[in-house]
Amino acid sequence: KRHRFWETQPVGQFKDAGSGGLQEGPIEPPTPLSAVKSEPYNLPALYEWTICDMDDEQTCAEVYNLLTNNYVEDDENMFRFNYSKEFLQWALRPPGYFKAWHIGVRVKATKKLVAFITGVPGRIRVRKDIIWMAEVNFLCVHKKLRSKRLAPVMIKEVTRRVHLENIWQAAYTAGVILPTPVTTCRYWHRSLNPKKLIDVGFSRLGARMTMSRTIRLYKLPEATATPGFRKMELRDVPAVTRLLREYLSLFIVAPDFAETDVEHCLLPLENVVDSYVVESPDTHEVTDFCSFYTLPSSILNNQNYSVLKAAYSYYNVAAKTPLLQLMNDALVVAKQKDYDVFNALDVMHNDTFLKELKFGPGDGQLHYYLYNYHLRNALKPSELGLVLL
Numbered sequence: 172k173r174h175r176f177w178e179t180q181p182v183g184q185f186k187d188a189g190s191g192g193l194q195e196g197p198i199e200p201p202t203p204l205s206a207v208k209s210e211p212y213n214l215p216a217l218y219e220w221t222i223c224d225m226d227d228e229q230t231c232a233e234v235y236n237l238l239t240n241n242y243v244e245d246d247e248n249m250f251r252f253n254y255s256k257e258f259l260q261w262a263l264r265p266p267g268y269f270k271a272w273h274i275g276v277r278v279k280a281t282k283k284l285v286a287f288i289t290g291v292p293g294r295i296r297v298r299k300d301i302i303w304m305a306e307v308n309f310l311c312v313h314k315k316l317r318s319k320r321l322a323p324v325m326i327k328e329v330t331r332r333v334h335l336e337n338i339w340q341a342a343y344t345a346g347v348i349l350p351t352p353v354t355t356c357r358y359w360h361r362s363l364n365p366k367k368l369i370d371v372g373f374s375r376l377g378a379r380m381t382m383s384r385t386i387r388l389y390k391l392p393e394a395t396a397t398p399g400f401r402k403m404e405l406r407d408v409p410a411v412t413r414l415l416r417e418y419l420s421l422f423i424v425a426p427d428f429a430e431t432d433v434e435h436c437l438l439p440l441e442n443v444v445d446s447y448v449v450e451s452p453d454t455h456e457v458t459d460f461c462s463f464y465t466l467p468s469s470i471l472n473n474q475n476y477s478v479l480k481a482a483y484s485y486y487n488v489a490a491k492t493p494l495l496q497l498m499n500d501a502l503v504v505a506k507q508k509d510y511d512v513f514n515a516l517d518v519m520h521n522d523t524f525l526k527e528l529k530f531g532p533g534d535g536q537l538h539y540y541l542y543n544y545h546l547r548n549a550l551k552p553s554e555l556g557l558v559l560l
């Protein structure tokens with residue numbers, strides 16, 4: 172399949188597949204900052220670049236509305252991601268973020284926001300190398316401006332602004348295959364509200380299953396089972412950071428979290444991210460951790476419902492508590508909070524609980540990519556310790 176843009180980029184090319192030659196590591200060396208293009212790339216005549224200041228309520232609302240109406244849909248166009256404004260502000264302002272990497276495209280004449288792409292900086296370890304990368308996300312072009320080749324120039328522009336900060340690698344995901352996936356994950360769904368999921372067409376009634384049998388099948392306890400299971404608090408940040416760094420060291424690609432990162436990314440934020448620790452009742456030591464983020468989807472065509480409330484598994488560390496029990500407690504609290512479904516990728520050790528906790532396989536895949544970094548072989552999902560929003 173032609174990838175006339177990606178064939179011009181420093182990414183693993185399909186034609187080079189399997190050639191033992193290339194060493195693992197950066198594909199292109201950094202260039203001197205003086206050699207980085209100092210002016211933005213040219214947009215088609217009617218459009219102009221803009222920086223989207225997410226602190227500004229009106230701009231944040233424009234970004235929210237653009238994504239709500241034009242961002243990623245499932246393969247059957249029944250659902251569309253509906254990131255909330257609070258979520259976007261949280262996701263786009265981690266420690267050390269750059270406003271200049273929150274890039275919009277406006278129609279010159281009307282100032283209408285018609286496209287968006289973002290990067291946030293983060294340290295990512297690949298094997299033993301710790302590398303500053305841009306996590307690129309939220310690439311969105313208004314439905315009416317598709318195939319105007321806006322995406323390539325937006326990707327080049329965010330790359331240019333990342334280079335200006337002396338960062339030469341990036342990480343991103345897509346539901347489509349591009350040159351060349353670092354790994355390809357499957358996603359899994361655990362029904363929490365099976366009646367609604369079937370009504371909106373997210374799930375189908377199993378063969379030889381009645382609705383009441385299905386509701387019974389997915390029923391969860393009213394309360395969590397693990398003694399000492401409680402919401403994470405600021406005072407837990409040092410212990411959670413230690414737990415998380417230890418656990419993530421098991422994977423080939425994973426974030427290199429400092430306490431400031433854990434404080435931003437994992438402290439509970441209503442309707443954005445939920446995180447729980449297990450504090451041993453006798454030693455008061457924090458022994459385990461689990462978290463999920465909130466990403467609702469608009470239901471595009473249903474008489475009874477307009478929003479699917481979905482929780483997405485984030486980072487989970489089961490050091491003392493069995494992972495199965497820890498994740499079942501995550502399901503219990505998600506159900507208590509009225510989520511309809513709990514989603515997870517088969518990354519890290521997730522495949523050890525998915526089937527047993529009654530997750531069903533989704534019908535799509537999520538591909539992970541690294542920009543300007545060559546890995547000799549693709550990873551298994553279980554070798555990946557990175558969850559992007």
Ligand SMILES: COc1cccc(CC(=N)NC(=O)c2cccnc2OC2CCNCC2)c1
Nearest residue numbers: 243244245250251252344346358468514559560
């Ligand atoms: C249910 O509503 C949907 C609305 C849009 C797309 C999809 C299918 C899909 N593409 N799902 C995922 O990409 C996905 C499934 C499980 C876990 N994380 C995921 O994606 C995350 C990470 C990448 N950025 C989007 C959110 C579902």
